[in-house]
Amino acid sequence: MEKVVSRHFDQENSHSFINYLKDNGYRAARKALTQMTPASVIDEVKKSNLRGLGGAGFPTGVKWSFIPQASPKPKYLVVNGDEGEPGTFKDKYILQQDPHALIEGIIITCYAIGSHKAYVYVRGEYEKPLQALLTAVEEAYKAGFLGQAVMGSEFDIDVVVHQGAGAYICGEETALLESLEGKKGFPRLKPPFPAVVGLFGCPTVINNVETIACVAPIINKGAEWFAKLGCEKNGGNRLFCVSGHVHKPGVYELPNGTTLRAIIYEHAGGVLNGNKLKAVIPGGISAPILTPDQIDVKMDFDSLKAIGTMAGSGGIIVMDETTDMVWAAMIAARFYANESCGQCSPCREGSGWAYRNIKRIYEGTARPYDLKNLAGIVNNIGGNTICPFGDALTMCVGSYISKFRSEFENKIKERVCPI
Amino acid sequence: MFSAEYLQELDKITAKYEQKRAALLPVLHYVQHKEGLISQDAEQNIAEYLEISVVHVHEVVSFYHLFHQTKKGQYHFSVCQTTACALRGGEQIIEHLKERLGITPGQTTPDGKFSLSVVECLGACEIAPVMQGNKEYIGCLNKKKIDEIIDKNK
Ligand SMILES: Cc1cc2nc3c(=O)[nH]c(=O)nc-3n(C[C@H](O)[C@H](O)[C@H](O)COP(=O)(O)O)c2cc1C
Numbered sequence: 001m002e003k004v005v006s007r008h009f010d011q012e013n014s015h016s017f018i019n020y021l022k023d024n025g026y027r028a029a030r031k032a033l034t035q036m037t038p039a040s041v042i043d044e045v046k047k048s049n050l051r052g053l054g055g056a057g058f059p060t061g062v063k064w065s066f067i068p069q070a071s072p073k074p075k076y077l078v079v080n081g082d083e084g085e086p087g088t089f090k091d092k093y094i095l096q097q098d099p100h101a102l103i104e105g106i107i108i109t110c111y112a113i114g115s116h117k118a119y120v121y122v123r124g125e126y127e128k129p130l131q132a133l134l135t136a137v138e139e140a141y142k143a144g145f146l147g148q149a150v151m152g153s154e155f156d157i158d159v160v161v162h163q164g165a166g167a168y169i170c171g172e173e174t175a176l177l178e179s180l181e182g183k184k185g186f187p188r189l190k191p192p193f194p195a196v197v198g199l200f201g202c203p204t205v206i207n208n209v210e211t212i213a214c215v216a217p218i219i220n221k222g223a224e225w226f227a228k229l230g231c232e233k234n235g236g237n238r239l240f241c242v243s244g245h246v247h248k249p250g251v252y253e254l255p256n257g258t259t260l261r262a263i264i265y266e267h268a269g270g271v272l273n274g275n276k277l278k279a280v281i282p283g284g285i286s287a288p289i290l291t292p293d294q295i296d297v298k299m300d301f302d303s304l305k306a307i308g309t310m311a312g313s314g315g316i317i318v319m320d321e322t323t324d325m326v327w328a329a330m331i332a333a334r335f336y337a338n339e340s341c342g343q344c345s346p347c348r349e350g351s352g353w354a355y356r357n358i359k360r361i362y363e364g365t366a367r368p369y370d371l372k373n374l375a376g377i378v379n380n381i382g383g384n385t386i387c388p389f390g391d392a393l394t395m396c397v398g399s400y401i402s403k404f405r406s407e408f409e410n411k412i413k414e415r416v417c418p419i
Numbered sequence: 420m421f422s423a424e425y426l427q428e429l430d431k432i433t434a435k436y437e438q439k440r441a442a443l444l445p446v447l448h449y450v451q452h453k454e455g456l457i458s459q460d461a462e463q464n465i466a467e468y469l470e471i472s473v474v475h476v477h478e479v480v481s482f483y484h485l486f487h488q489t490k491k492g493q494y495h496f497s498v499c500q501t502t503a504c505a506l507r508g509g510e511q512i513i514e515h516l517k518e519r520l521g522i523t524p525g526q527t528t529p530d531g532k533f534s535l536s537v538v539e540c541l542g543a544c545e546i547a548p549v550m551q552g553n554k555e556y557i558g559c560l561n562k563k564k565i566d567e568i569i570d571k572n573k
Contacts, residue, residue: 086501086540124448124485125497125541127554160435165444166484168539182436182443182469184482200437243503243544250545285502285540317503317544331505335539341482 002229004237005213006253009097015132017139020100026145028219029107033153036219041112045215047223049235054080054171054208055284055312057234057301060215064205066195067113073202077110077118078180081209082164082171084123085284086335087315090239090251091209095122095129098213099136103159105212107150108219110157113205117158120209121176124164134161168339172387173206175341186343187387210239231257234300242268244318245275256300260290263299264318275320279403283312285332286392288399309399325407329400330358336393344385347393353377354397361408364415371408375401421464425453429468440469443479447486456490484538492527492534494572497551498560500537503544512548512560513537519569532572 008014008023020026032041046061067075079102083091094102106118122130137159140146148156167185169175175185177199198204214236218226227235234256240263243249247269254263260282264270271277277292282299288309290297297303301311319328333355340351357374360366378401382394401408421429432449433442446469450461457480466473480486498504498513517523520533527534543549546558552568 083542084540087503087544088540089542089544092542123542124483125551125554128556163445163448164483165448165486166538167482179444180441181438182441182471182479183475184479200441241544243547244506249503249547281502315544317506319506323506328502328505331500331502335501338539 001237001255003253004217004226004229005094005098005101005210005239006251008101009093009251014097015099015136017100017136017143020098020104024220025100026104026107026151028216029104029111029145030151032108032111032219033151033155038112038114041108041219044223045112045218048214048218048226049223049230049233050211050214050218050226051234051301052208053210053214053238053314055085055286055310057311060207060211063195063207064109064113066193067203067205068196069114071203074117074200075113075115076199076202076204077106077113077115078173078176078199078204078206079106079118079120079209079212080171080173080176080206081120081122081126081129082176083126083209083313084168084171084339085286085313085315087241087243087281087284087317088313089241089243090314092126092129093239093251094209094213095126096132099129099133100140101213101216102133102209103136103140103146105215106159107145107157108215109205109207109212111155115205116156117160119180119199120159120161121170121180122161122163123171124166130161130163137161167341168335169341169387169389172389175387176206177204184341186341187389189386230255231298231300233302238314240267240299241313241315242318243316244280245272245320245323246270246318247272254299257298257303260295260297260299260316263316264295268316268318271318271320273320275322277318278321278323279319279325279328281315281317281319283310284315285317285335286310286396287312288395289403291403324362325400325404326358326362326411329397329404329408330355330362332400333358333393333397336389336397340389340393344390346381346384347390350377350381350390351393354381354393358397361411364411366412366415368412371401371412374408421468426468433469440471443469443471443476444483447476447480451486457486457488459488490527490531493532494568495534495536495551495553497536497538497541499539499541499543499547499549501540503540504548507547508561509548511562512550512565515562515565519565533569 050060051057170179170185174188179185194204304311337351337355342348382391436442462476524537549558
């Protein structure tokens with residue numbers, strides 16, 4: 001299988017400028033700037049079926065075409081490297097092992113959307129990836145690949161690397177914009193969409209790190225090649241992050257459409273200690289959990305949606321037969337309770353209620369009606385908040401309750417608090 | 420007010436942004452890096468420098484987990500408690516740390532040497548259970564590794 005985004009990861013000094021240049025580095029950027037029009041770059045990306053790899057799977061070329069080119073305002077590219085979705089750790093590898101691949105993608109994307117300034121938002125804890133990217137940006141400036149008249153063209157591009165400060169919600173694109181403007185990360189109401197009113201009130205494209213890292217290979221080798229790597233409407237490979245109860249946790253670049261079973265058993269070495277599989281989260285903690293009878297699903301945005309979950313961020317968390325699902329639900333609920341930004345009351349209050357409710361069930365101090373209450377709380381958050389964080393909470397926690405209901409019921413039956 | 424040298428550094432940071440006020444996060448990172456915390460005085464100075472209200476600065480400082488207003492221990496443990504780490508024994512690591520250090524999350528040992536935080540997913544689930552020791556990621560944790568770290572930093 002041909003590796004694309006991870007092609008350099010295993011090489012010695014993979015992050016270095018020289019290493020990147022050796023492998024046709026920056027050739028795609030030169031090709032775009034000198035031989036292609038912005039519209040033809042967007043067209044190529046549309047045809048490649050590249051979809052946003054931050055979670056939502058929106059077609060990338062289509063997103064770019066929403067930028068109102070006639071607008072007199074400056075346009076911005078914002079690269080999302082906040083990587084906070086539990087179970088996800090792929091963007092870290094791109095930033096740390098191949099930062100020039102990201103920078104080349106930024107150059108091409110800026111050219112396509114008519115932007116002269118890009119911000120890369122790197123999660124605050126990622127100190128090493130941040131330093132690797134800063135070094136690479138400096139190298140690219142020195143080589144004339146960033147700055148004024150990039151690569152001898154008439155196009156200027158500045159790149160600012162911005163360090164986050166530890167807040168999951170800032171991965172949500174509009175919260176991220178607020179954060180870039182120096183504010184706390186409260187998501188914005190949409191519409192207006194960032195393509196029209198984004199950073200500093202100007203048209204803005206927001207894309208995930210991995211999405212942007214796919215752009216140069218598409219321009220180099222063509223949309224058809226990229227589309228064919230994946231499956232229908234899901235072009236390319238993607239970086240799957242496998243963790244939890246598997247023998248070989250790690251990042252695996254595999255074609256979109258690879259089955260979940262193959263990822264767990266062929267690539268990640270199977271379930272730890274030869275135990276039986278009990279449950280698996282297919283796309284970051286926010287993706288509804290799956291049971292073993294569902295793992296023949298193809299891992300792409302459409303197939304996972306069809307079975308009621310989502311491809312999300314590519315974070316696969318495997319749980320074996322020893323896992324207490326009430327405990328697992330409690331940990332997920334605690335995550336949402338700790339990370340709710342507090343802007344919308346259903347989420348701010350509901351996330352804490354849900355966590356404490358599950359904690360009571362887990363610890364054996366539940367009241368008989370707690371399970372019914374829990375379902376009520378969880379179902380009243382999604383759909384009632386400004387951003388999809390609330391929906392994620394409802395889908396995620398709700399899936400534990402519906403798929404493992406008997407475990408919740410048994411815990412309550414075993415030991416119910418008398419009052 | 421900040422010293423001239425300090426201001427020079429801050430000017431370099433703010434120059435990259437469209438609006439001075441947008442540079443609040445990087446300015447806070449810089450100040451915290453230099454001083455080990457964001458003090459009330461620093462909030463005041465930053466507000467003046469960026470021409471924003473003190474309450475806005477304070478709101479931002481308290482919103483983001485990585486900014487802190489009290490000094491941490493010389494060696495700060497940030498241990499992940501989220502799903503992938505919990506599945507690989509993260510809870511036992513946290514319990515062991517509490518026991519060894521005699522503190523609960525959010526506290527610092529009386530001698531100021533160690534402090535402990537429990538945090539959500541650090542984005543390193545492939546080496547679960549994982550923590551940050553100061554800024555360094557340390558993974559595949561077990562009790563022995565924790566003991567060695569404590570002994571080395573005593
Ligand atoms: C609560 C929440 C957290 C998110 N966190 C991230 C993140 O850490 N990284 C990311 O790329 N996208 C994240 N997203 C998705 C972004 O909002 C956005 O869809 C994405 O960055 C767009 O890029 P893409 O089209 O290339 O995927 C998050 C969304 C939500 C609702």
